[in-house]
Amino acid sequence: MSTDAPLVIAMDGPSGTGKSSAARRLAGSLGAAYLDTGAMYRVATLHALRAGVDLTDAGAVDHATRELPLVIGTDPTHELVELAGEDVRVEIRGAAVTGAVSAVSAVPAVRERLVAAQRALVEQAGRIVVEGRDIGTVVLPAADLKVYLTASAQARAARRADQDGSADRAAVLADVQRRDHLDSTRVASPLRPADDAVTVDTSEIDLDGVLDRLHALVQQVEGVRQ
Ligand SMILES: Nc1ncnc2c1ncn2[C@@H]1O[C@H](COP(=O)(O)OP(=O)(O)OP(=O)(O)O)[C@@H](O)[C@H]1O
Numbered sequence: 001m002s003t004d005a006p007l008v009i010a011m012d013g014p015s016g017t018g019k020s021s022a023a024r025r026l027a028g029s030l031g032a033a034y035l036d037t038g039a040m041y042r043v044a045t046l047h048a049l050r051a052g053v054d055l056t057d058a059g060a061v062d063h064a065t066r067e068l069p070l071v072i073g074t075d076p077t078h079e080l081v082e083l084a085g086e087d088v089r090v091e092i093r094g095a096a097v098t099g100a101v102s103a104v105s106a107v108p109a110v111r112e113r114l115v116a117a118q119r120a121l122v123e124q125a126g127r128i129v130v131e132g133r134d135i136g137t138v139v140l141p142a143a144d145l146k147v148y149l150t151a152s153a154q155a156r157a158a159r160r161a162d163q164d165g166s167a168d169r170a171a172v173l174a175d176v177q178r179r180d181h182l183d184s185t186r187v188a189s190p191l192r193p194a195d196d197a198v199t200v201d202t203s204e205i206d207l208d209g210v211l212d213r214l215h216a217l218v219q220q221v222e223g224v225r226q
């Protein structure tokens with residue numbers, strides 16, 4: 001099979017399971033594009049925060065994010081995230097946005113617009129790994145392969161604390177659990193595995209091990225399609 005054959009891989013799971021790291025590397029090795037949909041919700045959140053809207057008011061969040069001058073790249077070797085031409089890669093990962101993003105992503109009108117943009121990017125790319133919370137269930141229900149990454153909250157919090165250089169592991173764990181709860185209990189497109197997703201628990205596997213598992217799954221899918 002030629003390396004430019006269409007291939008759509010959906011990767012979902014809670015925070016800190018390794019979705020971004022694994023999806024980016026998988027895309028690079030498959031010669032595919034990569035889409036970080038969490039970054040899109042983070043940009044919408046930054047835009048709403050800058051507009052000073054009350055994030056508990058869904059109508060106000062909807063209104064404030066209707067015009068969202070967002071540019072997101074899909075090259076797995078080059079991260080590009082811009083809001084009105086400004087590079088916001090660092091700011092969207094900060095505490096203010098991380099603390100507010102679940103409120104913004106729970107607003108159905110925000111999701112509708114971002115899902116439409118995500119589908120358009122997938123259509124353009126043809127061969128792509130897309131990661132988020134609702135990719136297998138809502139955004140791309142016909143994906144060729146759906147993977148749901150999990151890991152214990154403790155493992156995820158330890159990774160996040162190492163990544164951010166935080167000594168307060170209890171606070172990081174509480175934040176991880178708070179976001180898990182909000183993302184999985186919201187009414188609009190809650191975080192959950194698609195019925196046909198393959199679950200991979202990354203608690204005890206390093207990133208190379210996760211990549212081995214993902215490559216084996218891709219080979220199975222490509223074998224079936226040949
Ligand atoms: N299997 C693994 N073992 C150990 N550390 C890992 C593993 N996978 C990822 N990591 C590390 O965990 C941290 C979080 O990974 P990553 O950002 O890829 O997770 P994520 O699921 O995309 O999180 P979020 O949804 O919050 O963006 C990173 O520092 C990454 O290097």
Ligand SMILES: Nc1ccn([C@@H]2O[C@H](COP(=O)(O)O)[C@@H](O)[C@H]2O)c(=O)n1
Binds near residue numbers: 132
């Ligand atoms: N498909 C998605 C992706 C993300 N979200 C929301 O965005 C938050 C940030 O995601 P990260 O992957 O960058 O941590 C996440 O907590 C969700 O609230 C989403 O709803 N759907």
